[in-house]
Amino acid sequence: MLNKKLLAAGLLMTMSFGLSAQEKRPLTHDDYDAWESVSSEKVSKNGKWVAYEISPQDGDGRIEVAAHQNPAEKHAIQRGKNFVFSNNGDFLMGLIKPQKDSVRVLKLKNTAKDKMPKDSLFILSLGNGEVEKMAKIKSFKTPKDxxxxxAVHFEKETKKQDKSDTTEVKDKPKKTEGTNLLVRSFDGERKWTLDRVKDYGFSDEGNYLYFTKATEDTLKNEGAYILNLRNGETTQVDEGKVNYAGMVIDGPEKNFAFMATEDSLKAKKPYYDLYLYDIAKKDLKxxxxxxxxxxxxxxxxxxxxxxxxxxxxSRLYFGTAPDYVTYEYEEDTTILKEERVSLDIWGWQDDEIQPMQLKQKDRKNKKTYLATYHMKSGKVTQVADMKVENIxxxxxxxxxxALGSDDKPYRRNYSWDIQxxxxxxxxxxETGEKTLVEKNLKGYPSLSPEAKFVYWYSTPDSTWMAYDIKTKQKRNLLAEIDDINFYDEIHDSPSMPSSYGNGGWLKNDExxxxxxKYDIWKVDPTGKKEPVNITKGEGRQNKVKYRIQTLHEDEEEYGIDSKSPLVxxxxxxxxxxxxxxxxxxxxxxxxxxxxxxxxxxxxxKKAEKSDEVIVRRSTYHEYPDLYATSLDFANLNQISETNSQQADVNWGSVELVDYRANDGTPMQxxxxxxxxFRxxxxYPMMVYFYERNSDGLHNYRPPAPSASTINIPFFVSNDYVVFVPDIKYDLGLPGPSAFNSIMPGVQKVADMGFVDKENMAIQGQSWGGYQVAYLITQTDMFKAAGAGAPVVxxxxxxxxxxxxTGMSRxxxxxxxxxxxGGTLWEKPLYYIENSPLxxxxxxxxxxxxxHNDADGAVPWYQGIEMFMALKRLNSPAWLLVYNDEDHNLVQRKNxxxxxxxxxxxxxxYLKDAPAPLWMTEGLPATEKGRTLKYELSK
Known part of the structure; x- marks a missing residue:
């Protein structure tokens, strides 16, 4: 009897699951907003807690914090953002953002900015789960180490006005005023409230708080102060300057440095001085x-x-800048604004073309040159100068x-030679003395941790080089390794190939x-010991790429300890x-x-003071949630849980397809x-492509509104097959290469028997958009095509x-x-034959x-050229131009x-659905902003 009941229950469950599967619905455009993502994950220093943000694509998110050893022990802070752990791992604090719907309602009412809701602060005690909150927060900070x-910086308190009082209340603070700063221990047992604070920060070791505040005497502007957190003593360091900037306390907590000016902040070039304060002696100079x-x-x-x-x-680094007038015309007060000339002059001899100069104008106006103040001698050394600017x-x-570099002799060529x-x-x-390592070095050099060597990947030589600083000798680090390539083996562009990278140095520059491509080599920089393949060649043998996983932040700075675990x-x-x-x-x-x-x-990510780690894991089905484990990876315990709604929608699957390009090259x-799937x-089939994508087999692709390309889960959920082939290129033949790689893959999938060959389409963006434009000049296999920002x-x-970027193309x-692979005048036929237009x-x-009118990557006129040619030829084409949008759409509404x-x-085109009115009737300029014409034709 029992067995019959169990069998009956099993049948009911089976029927239920079958019904459930049938009832799953396809994704719609309304699903995007609620789809969640995990971000900002952190492990407490002691490894006991893991915190992260979960955010829908549109709406209010939350912070969750879970015990590493017991993820079920979990706390949530609704609308939490920007969180940090306390250094002892006992507390979590962060901001609570105003409710998004409430903010939207107030914006619809044109509510003044100062009347809008402000951020709050939460302090979560991880021991008992109690939450403390503070309202109207500007910012908060904690010590680094x-x-x-x-420290909690509050917004300006607004004064409440008695309705019987008709006198005007001025709530807007003066620019010289600050606001209250609360400084406290997390348990609240010790606290200080400081008024009129404008800027603040902690020393890294956490024994001092420095701050600036507006003085009660407005004629004296600001003052700089230090609060000793061990004894509660507040010391006025300086007073009377218009502005203080760059405040910092050294690691040993002996000295406090800052910049200050007595010039008006409205001055075009206020002069700042550098000050140093001895904390113990209370001496400022x-x-x-x-x-x-x-x-x-x-x-x-x-x-x-x-x-x-x-x-x-022992040293204080600061920046200097030239102090000379360059533009006297700008200072001429006898010229009216409408009389001023505005022009750009493009000079053939300029290092950079004008658009690039204009893009970098603000950065270059703020450029500084590294200088050093020596604490013992009191001497100042200018380290960077006008010749060697970059240190x-x-x-x-x-x-x-340090390393210095100067690319000015070669900068003029950058418009056409980015290497x-x-x-x-x-x-x-100490002295600012500069010793030349190499002229016209093509690579990105670095110092080894113990500063015994300068090392770099030399692109012209396709090898790693090292310069011995003591002996001033340069050597090829890989000279003794034969028959192994250390450059990108599938590099297929007309430039020098890049390296596969490096795993860093062992301690003491050993x-x-x-x-x-696959393995890791240990190389002696002195050349005395033979290179050792520490993965024993098994990577190449098994086609597995091994790379070193960084576990400690200081490994790059001090080198990898050979006695530590190597993951x-x-x-x-x-x-x-x-x-x-x-x-x-x-x-x-x-x-x-x-x-x-x-x-x-x-x-x-590994905890700083324990072996607890967290990691993200995904497949096409499985969102990359957080998992807790240790360095042996014996158990993976899921921490975050997102997107339960996915179980209610048709999702789909992904698999690899192996095929050969027309030239016989194996492709995926x-x-x-x-x-x-049956x-x-x-099934109708969409084909999307951009370079190589097959390594992303296990990537999760969330349903999301498109920035430029088809959203694969959306189309798959709506009963499309989607194929994404890899592409290999032959130099000088980008169009034919795309055809030779894409079409055999499409044909193989089409021949599998489940694709409606009469209803296939292609879509791509940017470089993919170019390839779409090219392919439709070569084949009529596709019933429709989508080309985003195509070069034609x-x-x-x-x-x-x-x-x-302002760069030449x-x-x-x-x-x-x-x-x-050549200029227009060197290879004119290649440019023409690869141009779909x-x-x-x-x-x-x-x-x-x-193609959008603010595209910063591909000129907008390329889309216009394509559209106008097809319009002239009476070939069906539509051009979408999102106003003030870039290469890929940024605004969610768009x-x-x-x-x-x-x-x-x-x-x-692929499902015989009615065409929308925007396709059949267009959207006349007179109707712009009044309708979207999504309605389907009858």
């Missing part, structure tokens, strides 16, 4: 200013430079050395770790399996599998199939500007993605083009609009 203190011996000639202290103490506190102190300044060289110097931070990431080139292995720096043992599955793993593509079905005329685009055709009369495929139009366009 130690100390469990919190000005250490640098205009005319100080040692700083830049005709220079001054710049507010735009960062104040940074060296780690040992990279990086993390290795404890050795009193220009630079003159590289070793710079003595060895350099470098990657080939490797692993990725199978063809199956796309991913995970982690245990490595051996000595190269005696083979990599030992810890975790290797059909997932994508990324974002691994991703094939997405609808849920409840082999005997007759390489002859006109070649001479254009990438307005987002020449480099793109000569060196990078467009892959022509010249073959527009062959197009028989209806096309939906998107993304939603494009998503609707993409689905309507392809549904019409």
């Amino acid at each position: 130690n100390g469990n203190w919190l 000005k250490v640098a200013g205009k005319g100080t011996q040692g700083i830049l000639e005709y220079g001054m202290v710049s507010k735009n430079g960062d104040l940074v103490f060296s780690k040992d506190g 990279n102190r990086d993390k290795y300044e404890r050795h009193k050395l 220009i060289g630079r003159d590289v110097y070793v710079v003595d931070l 060895a350099f770790l470098v990657y080939d 490797l990431t692993a990725f199978h080139e063809f199956s796309k399996k991913n995970g982690f292995y245990k490595g051996d720096l000595q190269g005696k043992n083979s990599p030992e599998e810890l975790l290797f599955t059909d997932h994508r793993y990324y974002g691994l 593509g991703l094939l997405f199939k609808p849920e409840n 082999e005997d079905g007759n 005329n390489m002859t006109s685009a070649y001479g254009g500007i990438r307005w987002g 020449m480099f793109q055709y000569e060196q990078t993605q467009s892959r022509i 010249f073959y527009s009369d062959r197009v028989n495929t209806p096309v939906l083009i998107m 993304r939603k609009d494009l998503s609707i139009r993409l689905s309507q366009f392809f549904d019409h």
